[in-house]
Amino acid sequence: MGARARTAWGDVVDEERGDVPGWVLITLMTAGLVVLIWALAGPALSGLFEQAITRVTGGLG
Template sequence: MRQLVARIRTAGRELVEDDRGDVPGWVLITLMTAGLVVLIWAMAGPALADLFEQAISRVSGL
């Protein structure tokens, strides 16, 4: 039982030490996501603003 626990701890330490992350990959994913948000917002922004104004005018009765 102790050997199993020791093996699990060793494997866990190796995973933690090896899993430092791929920083350039995460930066690229973050930038691509931000770019997609900006692109979608630029295309859908006017339509969403118009939809919001219509909803407000229907609720307020103006």
């Protein structure tokens, strides 16, 4: 049976030790995907950005 705790708002909630809330897992998985995509696409996006800046400035700089 889970422990009962009172929150700051006065609600009584049941706690289950060792259980990770779903929003924590979703947040961690999303962060992992962002890091993975950034690592794979970062150099290509950087090259595109540099090329675009070069075209806009007319090769100055």
